[in-house]
Amino acid sequence: MITLDDTLSQVWEHLHAGVDDRNHPFRTPVFCTQGQQGPNARTLVLRAVDAENNTLICYSDTRAGKWAEINQRAQAAWVFYDPDNGYQLRAYGQSKCLTEGALVERHWAAQDGVARNNYRSFGGPGRPLDGPTDGVPDSQRNKDVNAGREHFGLIVTRLTELDWLHLAIDRHRRARFVREGGEWQGQWIAP
Ligand SMILES: Cc1cc2nc3c(=O)[nH]c(=O)nc-3n(C[C@H](O)[C@H](O)[C@H](O)COP(=O)(O)O)c2cc1C
Numbered sequence: 111m112i113t114l115d116d117t118l119s120q121v122w123e124h125l126h127a128g129v130d131d132r133n134h135p136f137r138t139p140v141f142c143t144q145g146q147q148g149p150n151a152r153t154l155v156l157r158a159v160d161a162e163n164n165t166l167i168c169y170s171d172t173r174a175g176k177w178a179e180i181n182q183r184a185q186a187a188w189v190f191y192d193p194d195n196g197y198q199l200r201a202y203g204q205s206k207c208l209t210e211g212a213l214v215e216r217h218w219a220a221q222d223g224v225a226r227n228n229y230r231s232f233g234g235p236g237r238p239l240d241g242p243t244d245g246v247p248d249s250q251r252n253k254d255v256n257a258g259r260e261h262f263g264l265i266v267t268r269l270t271e272l273d274w275l276h277l278a279i280d281r282h283r284r285a286r287f288v289r290e291g292g293e294w295q296g297q298w299i300a301p
Contacts, residue, residue, distance in 0.1 A: 114296035117285045121199060121274055124192065125159040125166070135192045136199075141168060141265075142187040143179040143205075150179060151189075157217065157264075164269040164289065166201065169217065172209060172263045173234025180205045186267050196277035203269040214264055227251060229258030275301055 128136030142151040158167035166188055170177050180186060184206065190199040208214050218226075231237070231245030239245055250257070272287040272294070282301035287294040 112283070114285055114287075114298070117274055117283075118272075118287060118294055118296060120197075121272055121287075122159070122161045124190070124197065124199065125156070126161075128156045128190070129159050135194070136190045140189040141176065142189065143176050144183045144185065145175065145179050146182075150175065152176065156188075156190075164203070166203075166267045166269065167217075168265050169228075170207075170263055170265050171229050171231075171235050171261050172207070173236075173261055175236060176265070177207055177263065180207055180265060186265075188267065198275040198277075200273040201267070201269050202271040202273075203267045205265050205267040208264045208266060209262075214262070217264060218259055218262055223255045226255055226258045226262075229261040234261065277301075 124134075124136050127134045128139070131137065137156055138153050139156055140151050141154050142149060144150070154168045154170075156166060157169055159165070160167075184204040186203065186205040188199075188201040190201070191197070227244070227246050230250070232247070233245065237245060270289045272285075274285045274287070276283045284299050284301040285296055286299050287296045289295075
């Protein structure tokens with residue numbers, strides 16, 4: 111029978127697979143924040159996982175809604191779903207926004223020119239446009255590869271709680287892990 115320790119290992123394996131494997135369903139979680147009008151959520155790409163420090167990382171334009179929301183209220187939730195295995199993971203923690211430092215530079219350096227265009231829209235995400243484009247003028251697209259750097263940042267969530275649900279054929283299983291005294295304390299709970 112599966113143990114809580116096995117389950118926790120499975121959680122981290124899946125998270126790592128989300129970063130390493132472009133086709134893994136954990137690559138594109140939903141990231142949830144508390145907005146001015148209530149809950150807010152969006153799909154994004156899981157960029158890094160650090161099981162030692164219990165952190166998850168995504169990229170954001172520093173002018174995006176989520177950036178301001180995290181700066182207002184740091185508590186965030188990530189929701190992952192793997193339909194093939196019937197796994198859902200909800201991961202909760204405090205987030206912070208980073209624009210400087212070796213970690214940010216390393217992630218910026220790892221992106222190709224096309225990905226860097228994501229941080230170059232004039233006025234930033236959410237600005238009204240005249241038509242269906244991304245806000246980056248064609249004359250400037252892919253020209254200066256460092257142009258988006260000033261709007262690029264990392265959101266780093268330090269996890270304090272994990273909620274793992276396995277919808278299995280024989281019976282569903284659900285486990286909650288809470289960070290206490292520097293350890294993950296696990297508990298089976300009703301699905
Ligand atoms: C598959 C997919 C991947 C995405 N990846 C990211 C991402 O890594 N970072 C990001 O800021 N937005 C990403 N987006 C766009 C967000 O869903 C969202 O539209 C955008 O970040 C603006 O949201 P906000 O105003 O809440 O910040 C992605 C969208 C999709 C559909």
